[in-house]
Amino acid sequence: MTADQPKTSTRTRRRRWPLIVALPLLVAAGLSASSCAAPDLGAVDGRLRPCPSSPNCVGSQDPDESHRIAPLTFEGDATTAWAKARECVLAWPRTEILEEHDGYLRVVVASRWLRFRDDVELLLVRDAHEIHVRSASRVGHSDLGVNRERVERLRDAFTSD
Secondary structure, three states: OOOOOOOOOHHHHHHHHHHHHHHHHHHHHHHHHHOOOOOOOOEEOOEEOOOOOOOOEEEOOOOOOOOEOOOEEOOOOHHHHHHHHHHHHHOOOOEEEEEEEOOEEEEEEEOOOOOOEEEEEEEEEOOOOEEEEEEEEOOOOOOOOHHHHHHHHHHHHHHOO
């Protein structure tokens, strides 16, 4: 090594690794924090809002076949069915109620590791014996099927005795 060449010390290399490790975590934290903004949701004229064009949303009333998922169906008393669906949703970890009124429930579910927030809505249609559902990620493009899987787990819990 000549006197003109800069010397990279072990100390300098040690200072860089926290940046290399911290940068992806900071980006993920920023995305997670940006998922805090609640989108404009709710039932309009007895229907849940349609999904955006991204594949990170499913809805039982969605006009787009790629986003559509079957509603929860029940026989018997609508009040009993609603109570069971509500209980199933609130049993999920990291779930918080954002809005609840007659036949409508909106919760936010935070992911385990990065705390990404997904919105889940239920809408009771008493006469049709259906509970419509919508589950959507707040950020990102793809959810790797998480929202569809969530609704299917809800269906399994709802239909089990």
